[in-house]
Each structure stands twice: as structure tokens, then as C-alpha cells.
Amino acid sequence: MSDSARRPIPPATVARLPAYRRALMDAADAGVRTVASGALADAVGVHPDQVRKDLSHLATRGTRGVGYDVRALITETSAILGLDEERVVVLVGAGNLGRALAAYEGFAPQGFRLAAVLDVDAAVVGTRIGALTIAHLDTLPTVVRRERADVGVVAVPGPAAHDVVDAMVAAGLRAILNFAPVHVRVPDGVVVRRVDLSTELQMLSFHRTNGARG
Amino acid sequence: MSDSARRPIPPATVARLPAYRRALMDAADAGVRTVASGALADAVGVHPDQVRKDLSHLATRGTRGVGYDVRALITETSAILGLDEERVVVLVGAGNLGRALAAYEGFAPQGFRLAAVLDVDAAVVGTRIGALTIAHLDTLPTVVRRERADVGVVAVPGPAAHDVVDAMVAAGLRAILNFAPVHVRVPDGVVVRRVDLSTELQMLSFHRTNGARG
DNA sequence: TTCTGTGAACAGATTCACAGCA
DNA sequence: TGCTGTGAATCTGTTCACAGAA
Numbered sequence: 001m002s003d004s005a006r007r008p009i010p011p012a013t014v015a016r017l018p019a020y021r022r023a024l025m026d027a028a029d030a031g032v033r034t035v036a037s038g039a040l041a042d043a044v045g046v047h048p049d050q051v052r053k054d055l056s057h058l059a060t061r062g063t064r065g066v067g068y069d070v071r072a073l074i075t076e077t078s079a080i081l082g083l084d085e086e087r088v089v090v091l092v093g094a095g096n097l098g099r100a101l102a103a104y105e106g107f108a109p110q111g112f113r114l115a116a117v118l119d120v121d122a123a124v125v126g127t128r129i130g131a132l133t134i135a136h137l138d139t140l141p142t143v144v145r146r147e148r149a150d151v152g153v154v155a156v157p158g159p160a161a162h163d164v165v166d167a168m169v170a171a172g173l174r175a176i177l178n179f180a181p182v183h184v185r186v187p188d189g190v191v192v193r194r195v196d197l198s199t200e201l202q203m204l205s206f207h208r209t210n211g212a213r214g
Numbered sequence: 215m216s217d218s219a220r221r222p223i224p225p226a227t228v229a230r231l232p233a234y235r236r237a238l239m240d241a242a243d244a245g246v247r248t249v250a251s252g253a254l255a256d257a258v259g260v261h262p263d264q265v266r267k268d269l270s271h272l273a274t275r276g277t278r279g280v281g282y283d284v285r286a287l288i289t290e291t292s293a294i295l296g297l298d299e300e301r302v303v304v305l306v307g308a309g310n311l312g313r314a315l316a317a318y319e320g321f322a323p324q325g326f327r328l329a330a331v332l333d334v335d336a337a338v339v340g341t342r343i344g345a346l347t348i349a350h351l352d353t354l355p356t357v358v359r360r361e362r363a364d365v366g367v368v369a370v371p372g373p374a375a376h377d378v379v380d381a382m383v384a385a386g387l388r389a390i391l392n393f394a395p396v397h398v399r400v401p402d403g404v405v406v407r408r409v410d411l412s413t414e415l416q417m418l419s420f421h422r423t424n425g426a427r428g
Numbered sequence: 429t430t431c432t433g434t435g436a437a438c439a440g441a442t443t444c445a446c447a448g449c450a
Numbered sequence: 451t452g453c454t455g456t457g458a459a460t461c462t463g464t465t466c467a468c469a470g471a472a
Contacts, residue, residue: 107412201301
């Protein structure tokens, strides 16, 4: 079905697709039917050239003098990002961060469903977190199979992270979002993205001392 | 004082410095005095060539056949990242995410001090969050001046984010970490980094459908 | 006339290859 | 011999410039 089976899309473009998609959905909500590269560029914070180059990797073509069809772009970007069907997320770690992530309202609107929250701490296993009951990490393989989970999210302290990632890989997860401040080694075919607050703050701190002129 | 006033360090290298620094601190904790590019590369997940190229931008030189002095590298990377003196952080938004960030244990060890948490919601202003009392967003300029704040963290819903960023810029903050899923426009000299859970999940979703071979 | 689509030029980052010191 | 330091080659991504359809 998907005619997104084209030439490979450059990673830099893929990284911008979610932002385009969000801007497009905002435009659609506002009743806009057609959008020019300049308008998209403004919304996302890049140059219009960049937008056109990025969109040239898609099947949807714009019309000269007019722009791109908003609905068509939403449909295609959603398909490319695999969001035309529901994505199932399993979260490990029910500490402060884990709880905040579990309460995050941004999952559902983008097509993600949080199916389970797991932890190893006997004190929290069995307690509820929103609509979910926290289960033990040992049940991960069962949960992944039962829910047909796609993505694992790691919100445990650094020292525990690699074991959790290994367990996720063993359970069959092939896409992992790691909030722990450690690099994890995974087999080919598994992709890990790391989000680290401390790294971000340090990069900002660098710009604070350098960057400025005085 | 700082002899880090060398040629500009490439952004890609700056982005890796926090990871090197963390690995170096781990090594120092383990009693290691000297580290080779290969060992650092393993810890951080890059090629040894990359490590040497990155470290060649620093003043610290390695010794051939041996490696780099761990303490010297920690000192210099800390100075470059501006972590040789305390960095003061102000957080706006005391919802789920804001609370999780406020409780984050990783601030202090890296030299960051959370000085204040602000919100606009009268229901939370005045309540405590850890050792801090939540203040109203209107007090931002006062707080920034009093605490000599360096970095602002935005943990409010998307629609409110741009106003908060504008207020931060007006209050004199020049480095902002934005967790809201919107692009914000800021004047020259102000740097904004965006961290968005939804974008990360969508990129993983992409790899889940593509990337794999079957 | 406006805005797309794309080849060409350019810039930045990574990887390679190897010379040279401990 | 082991590991650093760096120029050269390669690769990736961005910006420019412009031809061409609506």
C-alpha cells in the first residue's frame, strides 16, 4: 500500500519530518488547504530551500505558484514515520521521570499508546500510575509479545540502564529511547536514541561562556 | 585564566564533550589515571579517530604510546563547558514534566543548581516542590537578577511556550532549554535547544518500519 | 508572476592513512 | 611497538541559482 518505498530518505530529513508534520497538522486545524515552502519554513525554523529539498524526497509534489497540499503531506509523512497505524510503547522505570513520561499527554495525539509501565522495585510494582498497574520487569517478554510493542523507553538510573536495554532487545524490541546518561551497545538492527538533560544543559552552558561576545 | 581561548571548537565536537567528560569522571572514580583514545571511544560509542580529532581541539595533549591524562582532560572539558563555576538554572512550568525535572538528581553533580521554579497557575504558586517554593512567572526578572541565572528551562504546554521564552529573553537569559513541541524565534545571541519526546518517538518509529529489512 | 524542483557550489563532519614520538 | 596528531579523501548536508510549470 505505502508508496513510500522510494529511495532512502536522508537522516537529516527524517529528523525534520516530525516538525513538518506538526506544523501541517496545525495548518489543517486552522482550515488551511495548501501551504508554500516559505510558510512551512517559518513554522519550523529552517530555510525554504531546505523544506523543498526535504519534501523532494517524498512522493507528494507541490504545484508551482501555489504550494503543497496539506492533507496529502500529512498522510504521506505519517505513513513514512509509521504513524498510520498505532505504535505501542513500553516504559521501564517508574521513578520521577518515568511517572512524568507516563503522564505525558503527547503520546496519544501522535499515534503512540503507552501499553505498560515496568519496574524492579517491589515497593512500586502493583501500584497504579494513571490507568496502568506497574508490573515487574521480569514480565517484559510477555508484555512485548501480548501488546505487540514497538518501542521501549528507558527511564531508570544510569547503572541499571544497560541491563534494561539488553532485556528489551532480548524481548524483541528494535527501537529504544534511552533517558539514562550512558552509552549502550546493541546488535545491528536495533536503534537507540538517547535523550539526556545533563548533556543539553552542558551544551547550553558552553554557548553561555563562548558564543556571546562580552 | 582559561587557556581554552583557542580556535573555535566545532559544534559536533562540543556535542560530544559532555559524554567524554562523563566517561572521564567514571574512569577517575575507578582510579584510572590515563586513558587511550580507544578506551574513551568504547565508552562513548564513537571511533578512536573521532576521539583524537575532537581532543586535538583542546590544549591538553596526549602522550604517544600511553594516552591522555584523565584529570587534565576533566579539568579542561569542564572549563570549556563552563562548569568550573556553578551554573544557575530557572525552571518555568510545574506540571508533570516540570516536577520531574525539579526532582532530577543529575543537576548538582554536573555543576547545575536549580534556583527557582515558576508557574502562572495560582493553584500551584506558593506550594513547595522539594526545597523550593513555586513562585509566579511575573517574578522571573527579579529571580534572574537575584540568582544570576544562566539557563532557563521551559516545561510548559506548547501554546504557552513562546510567551515564556520571550519573558526569559527579556529577563536577560541567553541560554534556554525548551521541552515544548514548538519552534521559538529568538534574537541573535540567544541560544535555544529543544528536547521533544514526541519527535524522538517518531524518529524511532521511522526506523522501526524502515531500517529493518523485513 | 509565484513558487516548485533540482543540479551545482559550498561547508562541515567523518574516516582514512600514515608520519612520528614515548 | 603502541598510540597520538594531522593532512587528505570522502561523505553528508546546506545553500545557491535558476529553469520551468501553474
